[in-house]
Amino acid sequence: MYYKNMEQINSDMLEQVLNLTKGYDYNIYTENDVQKTLNKEILDIEDLKILLSPAATDFLNLIAHKAQYETRKHFGSSISLFTPLYISNYCENQCTYCGYNCKNNIHRGKLTIEEIEKEFKAISQTGLEDILILTGESRTASSVEYIGEAVKLAKKYFSSISIEIYPLNTDEYKYLCQCGADFVCVYQETYNKDRYKQLHLAGPKSVFEYRFYAQERAALAGMRGVSLGILFGLDDFRKDAFSTAVHAYLLQQKYPDLKIGFSVPRLRPYIHEHKEQNPHYVNEKQLFQALCAYRLFMPFSDITISTRERAGFRDNVIGVCATKISAGVKTSVGGHKDDAKGDEQFEISDSRTVAEIVDTIKQKGLYPVFSNHIRL
Template sequence: MYNVPADFINEKKIWETIEQNLNPEPERIREVLAKAAEMKGLNMADVAVLTCISDPEMLGELFNTANTVKETIYGKRLVLFAPLYISNLCSNECSYCAFRTTNKEIVRTVLPQEHIAREVKELIGQGHKRVLLVAGESYPKQGFQYVLDSIKTVYDVKTEHGEIRRVNVNVAPLAKDEFRQLKDAGIGTYQIFQETYHRETYSKVHLGGKKRDYNWRVWALHRAMEAGIDDVGIGVLFGLFDYRFEILAMMQHINELEEKFGVGPHTISVPRLEPATNSDIASHPPFPVSDIDFRKIVAIFRLAVPYTGIIMSTRETAKMRRETFALGVSQISAGSKTNPGGYEEEDEISGQFSLGDHRKLDEVIRDVASMGYIPSFCTACYRMGRTGQDFMDLAKPGDIRLHCAPNALSSFKEYLQNFASPETIEVGNKLITDSISGMSGLAKQRAEKLVKRVESGKDDVYC
């Protein structure tokens, strides 16, 4: 099945939908925005309409609607994580990536388990509670077992400052039995990017290695979900092809997963091409995405799939990251390094791509909190089994906020007490007080109780 063409990505249908919805009248745009405000999602024609917005007034209405939907569902929470690169070995030849197999300008590194443990200790010492484990698409002599061993190492590290409570994974597409092993290893979310859904472009930028097989990659989330992984992450690399096409193709992929499994992706990532060592295409994207269009992409996804998390990485500058919080972003990386061993010894030349935001975790948290957003290190849903369809059953009627808001505040308080600088403590404690004051009912009762438990010296409390 998984070597046959993925007919759920229908390029002809995508172009027809774009053509049929070019130059929409303001009335049509407002009709779509009114539908989006109901937080039941949008169809492909609706999404195509939103991709055509260029008028400043209409853009303002799009952004305001996205902000309303984001805050209604997620409140002021922003979940934080860090990528953990364990290897930059790769057997693929992806023209946009520094890890590609023929690139001789980077130092190839495979972290032994003891070095991974040191990296994890460094991240824990900064205050992180969740990591995204990343590896190039080739492994040392242990093969895929290297990834499984690395996950175990991350979970096994315990320090006086705590431990990593959730490991998400971004590795090469796997066979179904390997996905089962990944599930048994206790991962949170399995994340994979198609890079581009446009088949011709895909073949042009993937010049060698197993990644040349478009179908094997695009069917990966089917295999993962059939293997029991109900939280999956999806994404494309914006700049390789027309962003309108990529958005609608991703909507087709999401619709396919929802139809087959009853639930779509847990997260969507929206990376743009950034410079990478010895890669001309990375520095000169064939379809560059402007800052205003990038903000539009975030807002459209928030309205199209309102209950799906949107991830913003440190590829983007601090300024751009701030601007997207209000448009739909719900998760951000912070203090990131993209080379193996980078938390112990940074080597940006050997990283996967250039970073736009180089700030340390504490500085990012202080900035986020000063904007009124609550930095969350919560991992309760994963540990309580609120994943996949169970999560959506709580999210869509709004019940998940009775858990998320209190847990965000208690995990933030834990960070402030154990890791934060004096400046961040001052900003953070005021935000917690103000946030609880603005709450009511059961959510407020839970928040007060959990924060008091943390203040009394108890870590890792959640509901």
Template sequence: MTASSNFDIDETPILASLAAGAASAAPGSAQVREILAKARELKGISADEIVPLMNLRDPELIDELFASARFVKDAIYGKRLVIFAPLYVSNLCANECSYCAFRKRNKEVVRRALDQDEIARETRMLIDQGHKRILLVAGESYPTRGLDYILDAIDTVYSVKHGKGEIRRVNVNIAPLSVEEFARLKEAKIGTYQIFQETYHHETYRQVHTSGAKTNYQWRLQAIDRAMSAGIDDCGVGVLFGLADWRFDLLALMQHIGHLEATFGVGPHTISVPRIEPATGSSFATLPPHAVSDEDFRKIVAILRIAVPYTGIIMSTRENAEMRRETFALGVSQISGGSRTNPGGYAEAAREDMSQFSLGDHRTLDEVVQDVARLGYIPSFCTGCYRLGRTGADFMDIARPGEIKQHCDPNAASTFQEYLSDYASPEARALGEQAIAAFIDGMEPTPARYSRVMVDKVRQGKRDVYR
């Protein structure tokens, strides 16, 4: 498969849909309920069907939207919540992005790029927390060796065997690459390649990206095409909500997803939904031009969940604990925990003057795990699909008919048990053991049988048990 060289977001139908929605009366209950009934068939809904949902103002119909999102989330993902942590290796950047603390001309940020020994030290700290998967993040400028610096960092993370654990999967959020460079990234055995368009609105994009390679809208937009052409079939996309009208960006995101599905037969593996948060040296981030309210943010998560039911939705620690809790049921399937967004932040300390943005959730991973378990969810540290080749279209072939639970539920139980046995506080262990028992009791007979066997193996001392 070769990369598409001319894909672009067509704003005309998006603007027409937004104008029609603004000019019309609030969507009627019959229309909305017909759309929600279709959503419960777990096959997604179209961009045209999203428009009435974005314009909902009736509290009763909004509650029905949320109920439908909860139904879809439970049917596809059940009570699993995948856990990861970001590992920032550098805050060097050659771009000038008005909303980001890492922007090139920001004199208020202390710059740092970790060397490989420091990356190994950060990795050991993450392992000591109990993490098994990380998202490696760097500003869009690398010290001395360019992309080789990132490839060396990935090798370093994988090489660390520490205490009772190791990082089993490295996902990557770095600057767009050429097809040839993406092929090298694939050879490094990454999991998911993640990149945010930030905003799909062309004029807004131009206004907030004023210098550096990131000013090239199409080069960034077509990065996923190049990554998939290079064989990286698990890719993640995202919007930084607050730069442009969230309704525009949501419809443009669906257009992008449609392009990927038509071109490669599979859409994004994950969608991230960050809102702009304050950032050192950025007055723009403190007062974003299109700030998204909490109510609209819940709608964004719920609409995405029913529109692309088999795609993971990622919620970072930008959001506070309360918002994270609320969105678990509405559609979020992956969360970070115990996060730091500055290079060296795990081994040393969190520093606002080195961080990309302000965190909303400062809790430790153990505290997050306790909270998740109390809510009836199972924190999953699973990386089995990556290592067994269940990625891209192969993953979707299992996910769409609902068969993925046969694998993911037992893997969630065994990896959570591993966390409880090796890293959890006594309180988290007690809560977690109860949560695992309830989780397995609620499974169908076959995955329940696998789960009990796998969990028992972990309790007897075996590690990295997955299927």
């Protein structure tokens, strides 16, 4: 049930994704199916199913080599860098897996516009020109106007501005686009509607359908690009990874000028975590399989590797399939310039500075890119 003032658009994309996922039985595929897929130049949805299947696991080295070939063909040796800035951690949702859960007793905080500028200055001094602005999902604490002011301010320091906030209506995305936002990142978390309901107990985020159509509303609003993702570890990762890729594919077909990206975080420890809530653990090999499948299925798409992952894993996947990496990350509210004003959303595994990430990229024979966009 949509909340009041939640926009409903005329699209059947959700039904398409759910129907395709419902028909996905990843246990039916064989080694022969994988070999046939690896011999193809252009992949279709059936090939995606095969690449995400257990049968593909024994071919991971071959899949990785082909993924690296596609990455170099479309992105060269470039690895883009960015950092997130949390400007508020107030939230109105009750999500069982998140430290920002509105029922959690944590230190909440919100940056003033003056504090946001201090953070922007500190981040820009590292050389970064790509910023991701994040908030907890609270319209009350973090209004669209407040986020818009932060975006306008970011234009003084950065050439590319992404936002990861609560889903908006088309006119609101259009307003933030006019303020200077380029990209919208929204995690569906899981595409299993039953599981989604179990995980999202209350708040606007409990409306599965409204969240699903966030990227399409952003596209209609004129955003340059969108990023999709699930939280690996909440449900069956093969089906969730499949749903995400199909969602991205259908968006690309419908909006061919839209730049598509994938974000691929795994569930990490968080404040007030209950260990029994993570029965769907995803290991690094499985995550790598999904990353390579994304690259082969949608070779032009950006793939971001999160600081939730350990440094060694991140170093291995850049240049193979990932094209974008975060650096100098703080998941608390603020913390780049002064002491943090609010608790972190989750623990990170890779706390390296921007300079340390840059050195690693160069040591691998790759080229660190601070911006690939010129703002006109």
